[in-house]
Amino acid sequence: MKIRYAKKSDIKIGVDLGAVMWAESSFISSDYSKEKLYKWADSLIDDENGFVAVAVDDNDILFGMYLGCLEQHFFGNDIYARDYLWFVEPSKRGGMAAVKLVKKFEEWAKEKGATELRPGISTGVYMDKIKGLYERLGYEHVGYLFKKQIEKEA
Template sequence: MGVIRYPGNEALAKVVSMAKEMHGDSSYSHIKFSVQSVINHLASWCANPDRYYVAVYAHSERGVVGGMIGKLETYWFGDGASVASDIGLYVTPSARGGIAAKALIGDFEEWALERGAANIVLSSTASREPLTAAKFYRRLGYKPLGFVTRKGVC
């Protein structure tokens, strides 16, 4: 089956389920997860395909096993140049090591290029094995770019 952009409600329900799994394994797991917030955001993102990328990877026998959400923004300092970045990428544990993540990233790159992105930025906030994603991204041609920090204020 492969990558499906802007999937129907049944696949989006699986995206909500995967978002909850991803959230539990992220550096943001201390923030309360809201199913309704995810549903609202997905609806908004799917309604704006020129700015947001929403896709799932469906396996012919196992159904949806991964999903990716991304966005396109103009650089605040540029002259109209834009950057595409991921909001989230998740592949179920049973499908990791297969082709789902690579296929989703490849399709995201295609989507970004179709919209004139000058750069594509991928990140990971996984709390377990964060270097695994970094190594995978490097194998796909991505280079480290700065770093991310966080400070809780409440």
Template sequence: MTIRAATNEDITNMIELGHKVYVESRFSHLGYDIDKIKHGLEAFILLHANGSHLALLAENADGRIIGGFLGAIEEYFFTTDKSANSILIWVDPDYRGSSTAIKLIDIFKQWAVKKGAKEINILVSSGVKIGSTDRFFRRLGFVQSGGNYSMTLG
């Protein structure tokens, strides 16, 4: 497996894998706007090049994208100390249980240290396998610091 920076040439494949993950998530009742995603990924990849954001992809031995990670570094509202926050982390369901997510998170942690972050936060809101996701992050040394709550309207 290879972990590398995402490029604009990867966007179509990222959108396809993203849809595969989206359909199993709690967001599947919402629209999946490919044009909006494309423009958002283009902007994110540009921010990665500028150093304030991280856009990673994991590829299998055949060069197929099997996961990705989007993150950002920012200051908290109340301090100039920085935190590194996940925006999205996704792994092809066929590769869950492999080292894909661990490797993506490890590179995120290394990047956060280089950027001067005091902590990292993995934000989970997909609603997919909540219990096993919790156990996974705890095994990696994370502690729960809150929760995500949602309510469908209409």
């Protein structure tokens, strides 16, 4: 297993793997557009402020990914790194891939001059386990994320 930056040739399998993440997450009630994701991932790979790393097996088959970006706080000029998604295929969980993906993100953010990292948990999946993992990696729990579905009128 190794962690590397994503290549354009990884996009299709990454989008397919993303569908697995979407299906087990709190986002299941939202649509999943592969076409939109192909374009978004393509631009994120090219973006100097974008981060796309993948976990691959010994045959270079993608089974995990971490996507993020650099942003400036709305209230000041400090740059921080945030995640878009962090996912490891269910059959590959329990190893070191998840931790190594986070570490790669941390290294990238530091090299880019970020002053802090602000990942979140928005999928609703394994929240306590993920929170515990982040805390073991030195992260501080600083907030919550809420969801409320808007009912469509008949």
